[in-house]
Amino acid sequence: MREAAFCIxxxxxxxxxxxxxxIINAAAVKIKKGRITKIxxxxxxxxxxxxxxxxxxxxITDDMxxxxxxxxxxxxxxxxxxxxSMITGHHINFDLKMLDRHLRENYDCNLEGAPWLDTMLLHKLVMENNTSTQLDDLLxxxxxxxxxxxRALGDSIATAKVFLRILHELSNSYQTLNDLYRAQQDMSRKENM
Structure with a gap:
């Protein structure tokens, strides 16, 4: 899992x-080998x-x-x-849907089927009884x-740091990215019941 590339x-x-x-501000932070590599x-x-x-x-104002x-x-x-890279974010579903819509409107393509990780769900794998879901709470x-x-860059860097801490916490429980992805999907299904 340490060799996997993630993009927050x-x-x-x-x-x-x-x-x-x-969209008026977009940011992405690449993570490889447990550290931020590109912004x-x-x-x-x-x-x-x-x-x-x-x-x-x-x-963010119109003048900007x-x-x-x-x-x-x-x-x-x-x-x-x-x-x-594995697309990752906090409450990433909103970002994925917004990005997907703009891709469809501008380029007739989409993100359908793209794998993703959500720090909100991953945090719940670390602390199952914690109901806190806001980025500020995780920070x-x-x-x-x-x-x-x-701001997109500030939030993506902060989320990247949270994600790295979560990965560290989960590293003994999940050996592969597929294991982690499946556990998150199971958590997502439980959330939507």
């Missing part, structure tokens, strides 16, 4: 509607103005994005950076600081 992904968006909102970040100019409630959440590329221009480079549990919380 985080997106900031104009809102939470998977059908109408759009990618980009800002994206949305087709519409960012709602005030979203600006209040992440602090005036000269930034469109999502269609960003996706090829972003997906190339991810490559064949506290693992004593990790986060610079620029609610």
């Amino acid at each position: 992904v985080d997106l900031e968006t104009t809102g939470l509607d998977l059908t109408t909102d759009t 990618y970040e980009t800002y994206v100019k949305p087709p519409t103005s960012i709602p005030p409630e979203s600006i209040q959440f992440h602090g 994005l005036v000269d930034k590329p469109s999502i269609g221009e960003v996706l090829p480079e972003f997906m190339t950076f991810i490559g064949d 506290n549990v693992y004593c990790i600081d986060c610079e620029q919380r609610h």
Whole structure:
């Protein structure tokens, strides 16, 4: 499992509607051999103005994005950076669905069937009785600081650090990436019952 390549992904968006909102900040952090090896970040100019409630959440304004590329221009480079790494993130389902929608709209392709890991579910394998699911809670549990919380790069680096701590905690229980993936999928099914 130590040889596996992981890519921690985080997106900031104009809102939470998977059908109408759009990506405005994307970051990815590559992990190989138990350490962060590469970092990618980009800002994206949305087709519409960012709602005030979203600006209040992440602090990204329309003025900051005036000269930034469109999502269609960003996706090829972003997906190339991810490559064949295992996509990983915190509450990654939202990010995957948002990314998948933009891939379908811009390039008629999708992430269907792509394997993924979620630090929220993996943490529950470490601490089964812990009901805490927010990234801030996990940062506290693992004593990790986060610079620029609610920005894609800050959140992806913090999530990468959480993920590395979780991998360390689970290394004696799960010998292969497939074992870990199956355990997470079982946890996901339990969550959805």
